[in-house]
Amino acid sequence: MTVTVVGVRTTRIACSVLLMTGLAACGSDGSESPAETTPVTEAVVATTLAAVAATPTPAPVSYSNCDEVKAAGAAPIHSGDPGYSTDLDRDGDGIACET
Numbered sequence: 001m002t003v004t005v006v007g008v009r010t011t012r013i014a015c016s017v018l019l020m021t022g023l024a025a026c027g028s029d030g031s032e033s034p035a036e037t038t039p040v041t042e043a044v045v046a047t048t049l050a051a052v053a054a055t056p057t058p059a060p061v062s063y064s065n066c067d068e069v070k071a072a073g074a075a076p077i078h079s080g081d082p083g084y085s086t087d088l089d090r091d092g093d094g095i096a097c098e099t
Contacts, residue, residue, distance in 0.1 A: 066097035
């Protein structure tokens with residue numbers, strides 16, 4: 001899928017960024033929908049993409065043991081949450097440091 005934004009053809013990633021920021025719309029089936037696409041300038045696209053690229057990623061979190069988790073106020077930690085480790089999950093249920 002591509003979206004034409006003031007003569008600039010952008011990729012699916014750019015379309016997603018524009019969708020998230022409310023600057024453009026795509027068809028509900030994921031295809032380009034010119035009737036729904038809001039025209040924006042190339043400068044807005046560039047600024048939006050630059051802002052997304054500049055967004056810092058959170059630093060990885062890790063804990064040596066459950067005492068550290070509890071001291072940080074992060075207990076319990078669920079699988080997929082920052083700092084979760086199978087080493088901290090004694091019963092393997094996907095929840096670490098639950099007690």
